[in-house]
Amino acid sequence: MRPGDAGTRLVLLGTAGGPSIKAIRAQPANALIVNGAVYIIDAGNGVCRQMALANISSQALRAVFITHNHSDHVADYGTLLLRAWTSGLKTPVDAFGPPPLEDMTQSYLQYMDWDIQLRIVDENRIPFADLIRPHNVVGGGNIYKDENVTVTATEVTHGAAKPAFAFRFDTPHRSIVFSGDTSRSDNLIKLAKGADILVHEALNSDGVDALVDGFDPGNEALRRHIIEAHTPVEEVGEVASEAGVGRLVLTHFVPAGIPEIDRPELWAQKASKTYQGEVIVGEDLLEIT
Numbered sequence: 001m002r003p004g005d006a007g008t009r010l011v012l013l014g015t016a017g018g019p020s021i022k023a024i025r026a027q028p029a030n031a032l033i034v035n036g037a038v039y040i041i042d043a044g045n046g047v048c049r050q051m052a053l054a055n056i057s058s059q060a061l062r063a064v065f066i067t068h069n070h071s072d073h074v075a076d077y078g079t080l081l082l083r084a085w086t087s088g089l090k091t092p093v094d095a096f097g098p099p100p101l102e103d104m105t106q107s108y109l110q111y112m113d114w115d116i117q118l119r120i121v122d123e124n125r126i127p128f129a130d131l132i133r134p135h136n137v138v139g140g141g142n143i144y145k146d147e148n149v150t151v152t153a154t155e156v157t158h159g160a161a162k163p164a165f166a167f168r169f170d171t172p173h174r175s176i177v178f179s180g181d182t183s184r185s186d187n188l189i190k191l192a193k194g195a196d197i198l199v200h201e202a203l204n205s206d207g208v209d210a211l212v213d214g215f216d217p218g219n220e221a222l223r224r225h226i227i228e229a230h231t232p233v234e235e236v237g238e239v240a241s242e243a244g245v246g247r248l249v250l251t252h253f254v255p256a257g258i259p260e261i262d263r264p265e266l267w268a269q270k271a272s273k274t275y276q277g278e279v280i281v282g283e284d285l286l287e288i289t
Contacts, residue, residue: 005036066097067180159229237274
């Protein structure tokens with residue numbers, strides 16, 4: 001551990017919800033840095049670039065946690081591991097997520113095999129596959145523990161995306177819970193009891209019609225999914241209150257990038273109707289220390 005590495009830092013790498021292309025926010029990803037070790041929670045498109053912008057070393061990557069397998073949360077999972085390797089990673093990385101994460105990892109190794117094998121021979125790199133240790137998460141409970149963190153998972157409800165998980169990280173300095181994508185969840189409330197920080201997705205129900213009409217007018221199945229599978233921001237405040245968390249951090253904004261909807265003061269106002277603690281409206285690269 002280098003001087004200045006002690007402590008726990010949270011960096012929101014990407015705060016947009018949904019799979020569509022957006023200019024204003026990157027896809028979902030978070031970094032927890034504990035005593036210099038890096039833990040990534042979700043790996044949406046662009047996570048490597050966001051880590052570089054946040055000055056987070058990929059060589060310090062210790063573990064990756066995927067809340068569920070929707071593409072906006074897992075699109076750059078393999079790319080994160082590969083680019084960490086090509087950026088000098090030499091220590092093993094554990095990865096945790098719903099099935100079929102183990103099969104997905106092996107498929108990515110096959111997909112990039114030409115590049116991987118060439119770099120091992122041509123650039124004298126250590127074998128990539130030896131560094132990657134994927135684990136399917138089935139059910140809840142403690143899933144990972146090292147000298148920096150204890151990680152506990154619980155299953156949450158995210159429409160047809162099953163299973164989906166929330167994660168709690170207990171470090172020597174603080175406790176941080178990530179909701180993942182979920183509708184209001186009693187399991188999540190139990191997991192988050194007394195936590196210092198709850199990082200929770202946020203839906204503004206008033207913007208759903210504008211979101212759907214913006215790129216797929218008339219798609220009622222999409223509209224239903226957005227409403228049923230996410231948590232309105234007012235209910236997020238209720239979840240935070242019932243869990244008794246110290247601070248609420250909003251992220252995974254749906255809709256994201258619609259000017260009249262995606263406004264910090266509006267998100268905060270809605271959450272504060274039902275939560276009296278501090279509300280932090282997330283933005284890409286925001287660091288919470």
